[in-house]
Amino acid sequence: MRILVAGGAGYIGSHTCVALLEAGHTVIVADNLCNSKAETLDKVKQITDKDVTFYKVDVTDEAAVDSIFATHQIDGVIHFAGLKAVGESVEKPLAYYYNNLVSTIVLSKACLKYGVRKFVFSSSATVYGENEVPFVETMDLLPTTNPYGETKAISERMLTDAAKSKSEFSVSLLRYFNPVGAHESGLIGEAPTGIPNNLMPYVTQVAKGKLGKLRVFGNDYPTIDGTGVRDYIHVMDLAEGHVVALDKLTSGVHIYNLGTGQGTSVLQLVQAFGEANGIEVPYEIVDRRPGDIAECYADASKAKRELGWTAERDLLDMCRDAWRFEKGYV
Ligand code: NAD
Ligand code: UD1
Secondary structure (H helix, E strand, O other): OEEEEEOOOOHHHHHHHHHHHHOOOEEEEEEOOOOOOOHHHHHHHHHHOOOOEEEEOOOOOHHHHHHHHHHOOOOEEEEOOOOOOHHHHHHOHHHHHHHHHHHHHHHHHHHHHHOOOEEEEEEEHHHHOOOOOOEOOOOOOOOOOOHHHHHHHHHHHHHHHHHHHOOOOEEEEEEEOEEEOOOOOOOOOOOOOOOOOOHHHHHHHHHHOOOOOEEEEOOOOOOOOOOOEEOEEEHHHHHHHHHHHHHOOOOOEEEEEEOOOOOEEHHHHHHHHHHHHOOOOOEEEEOOOOOOOOEEOEOOHHHHHHHOOOOOOOHHHHHHHHHHHHHHOO
16 A cells, blocks of 8 residues: 555654555655654665655645645545654644644545545543553543643544544544563664653663663552553554554454553563663652653553454563663763
8 A cells, every 4th residue: 555654754654654564565654853854764665665645745735635635645644743752742732733733634635535444543541530550442541631632532523423424434543552672773762852751761861871870750659669660661562553454454443452461560661671782771750740640651552452453562572672772872
């Protein structure tokens, strides 16, 4: 299939381009590079020995998007082109609503206009809010605590309504848990600008000596060791989940959790990182981070049952691959 990957130069998008190319698909990337670099796509080509067509385009720009659809006979769209920093979304809510909602509208409108049947959307476990773990796709969604989360919940509803209005238009809403790690080559990975907000990039930067010590946000949660529990998933497993979701997408709206189903605490992750890489990461316990929940992990059985997909790489793989990328990144 010929797949338009919006946001394909970013962290999850670039790994998904690799998985798509390896599965024999043709890849067209549209990315405005607001949080990525074009060189990442050169690395994708290097890994796969295949070509990628790239448009430096803002996918909220309807005319620019229309011209891509008019030029290529696209069979499916994967929409990664979102802003994703939770804290920033509280400071700049309108920028987040504009970018994340208008991009979804523009891309799905173009699909309806050009008869593109398959649309895969990057949603997030954040839409579950403070539900009981494990999170299951059938749960009623609870309000999220920030504009970023709201953009995911609203996009899910918009796409569901669009699919209802046109039976040929099929949508897969993929709710990611915590993507970490990097491609096994170490050529592409997660390279946040500034001080990382998320745990794994913070840990790798402490290991590298770029940051002093990890601050563990709270050890008084009702969890195995008091620290927050999350469902970390290797980014290549996540990427491969997109390929399967796209291949198997039939009419209607399909929601899938993409997680491992396993919860890991902050201290367990620090320990796994030490075991995988032989590096002890210094840490201190500090206050809880506002807005954090105690536990977040998936019921991953629906994706297994319906798509035949399960995450295959374990926590040690995630730690090893994240570190390999960080070591080589300048
Ligand atoms: P990322 O920032 O690395 O990638 C997003 C890409 O989209 C970047 O290359 C950026 O330049 C591009 N982009 C953003 N707005 C654009 C626009 N208007 N037009 C064109 N390009 C645009 O982020 P990521 O971690 O790869 O996340 C991809 C998607 O998955 C996002 O929608 C994010 O909200 C979602 N998601 C991410 C996580 C996570 O932990 N990384 C978890 C759940 C959901
Ligand atoms: C964050 C986002 C969430 C998003 C998810 C996946 C926030 C508030 N939430 O959540 O919306 O869906 O990433 O991208 O940003 N931790 C530390 N020290 C650190 C960093 C994190 O102890 O320096 C802890 C956190 O308290 C948490 C765990 O590590 O318990 C994971 O944190 P993080 O990687 O930021 O992911 P989420 O909290 O799941």
